[in-house]
Amino acid sequence: MDIGFIGLGNMGGPMALNLLKAGHNLTVYDLSANAVAPVTDAGATAVNSVAEVAAADPAIIITMLPASSHVKAVYLDRDGLLARVRPRVLLIDASTIDPITAREVAGAAGAQGNAMLDAPVSGGTGGAVAGTLTFMVGGEGEDFERARPVLEAMGKKAIHCGPSGNGQVAKVSNNMLLAISMIGVAEAMSLGVGLGMDPKVLAEVLNTSTGRCWSSDTYNPFPGVQENVPASRGYTGGFGTDLMVKDLGLATEAARHIRQPVVLGALAQQLYQGFSAQGNGALDFSAIIRNYRKEQE
Numbered sequence: 001m002d003i004g005f006i007g008l009g010n011m012g013g014p015m016a017l018n019l020l021k022a023g024h025n026l027t028v029y030d031l032s033a034n035a036v037a038p039v040t041d042a043g044a045t046a047v048n049s050v051a052e053v054a055a056a057d058p059a060i061i062i063t064m065l066p067a068s069s070h071v072k073a074v075y076l077d078r079d080g081l082l083a084r085v086r087p088r089v090l091l092i093d094a095s096t097i098d099p100i101t102a103r104e105v106a107g108a109a110g111a112q113g114n115a116m117l118d119a120p121v122s123g124g125t126g127g128a129v130a131g132t133l134t135f136m137v138g139g140e141g142e143d144f145e146r147a148r149p150v151l152e153a154m155g156k157k158a159i160h161c162g163p164s165g166n167g168q169v170a171k172v173s174n175n176m177l178l179a180i181s182m183i184g185v186a187e188a189m190s191l192g193v194g195l196g197m198d199p200k201v202l203a204e205v206l207n208t209s210t211g212r213c214w215s216s217d218t219y220n221p222f223p224g225v226q227e228n229v230p231a232s233r234g235y236t237g238g239f240g241t242d243l244m245v246k247d248l249g250l251a252t253e254a255a256r257h258i259r260q261p262v263v264l265g266a267l268a269q270q271l272y273q274g275f276s277a278q279g280n281g282a283l284d285f286s287a288i289i290r291n292y293r294k295e296q297e
């Protein structure tokens with residue numbers, strides 16, 4: 001299939017490579033030449049603007065951009081996708097943005113005859129490389145079915161979450177819970193170790209007791225408890241604190257929109273924001289445990 005791909009960063013780059021591996025033809029664009037090179041080396045055709053991606057007339061165009069402002073610019077600018085794309089081309093935005101903007105852009109696309117799906121992912125850069133991402137998809141069921149084979153070339157699972165914007169709703173809800181659970185595990189691990197427990201033994205207890213969660217059993221923030229997690233390599237790699245701050249901003253903003261409190265979500269946002277302000281924005285978000293304890297590594 002002919003596919004357009006815009007945004008070839010840490011996530012978009014490896015996702016595009018997996019589409020090439022699955023035999024699709026790709027026309028790609030990114031503002032950064034460095035981001036484009038590995039994808040053209042693998043066989044994609046690079047063009048020089050968003051409009052040229054639309055002009056190549058692919059059946060599907062995928063975008064993987066940093067935040068809402070970039071998505072608005074790429075789709076809604078005078079020379080953007082919606083101004084140039086032919087009718088019936090399916091548009092898929094895999095960026096993590098706020099659900100309100102996702103619905104606004106999809107509404108504008110739909111009004112001119114282009115179906116659009118919001119399809120944010122979980123699984124991180126490792127999942128993007130391995131092709132094991134989970135897609136949370138908002139939009140019409142028939143469009144989801146049209147997209148499914150392409151999404152499955154980049155991920156292991158695609159879940160239809162309901163109408164437009166619901167993919168983003170699922171994503172911000174999940175990441176808010178993850179942010180909160182990570183702080184909870186950091187606090188509990190620090191307390192137990194501070195009171196004299198061996199961290200590995202404490203983790204073993206948590207992980208077979210009612211406190212168990214992904215943050216405790218798969219991504220434990222305490223250094224040395226697990227191999228191959230950011231906590232055991234100085235909190236490098238993984239999911240950056242600043243990305244978590246961004247996602248918590250999306251969650252609290254969406255909550256404001258429906259006038260619902262997210263008390264722990266807002267507290268988590270402030271804790272991560274403060275942690276970032278101390279110069280830790282590039283560290284994995286599990287490094288928030290440093291708010292509780294001095295490392296003796």
Ligand code: NAD
Nearest residue numbers: 007008009010011012030031032035065066095096124125
């Ligand atoms: P990134 O910054 O590495 O990549 C974004 C790319 O978009 C960059 O290469 C940039 O040059 C390009 N870009 C920006 N504006 C553009 C424009 N107008 N036209 C063309 N290209 C443009 O970001 P990333 O880590 O790949 O993340 C992308 C999205 O995926 C974000 O919304 C992020 O929240 C989400 N996400 C990231 C992760 C992760 O672990 N990195 C995990 C899940 C979801």
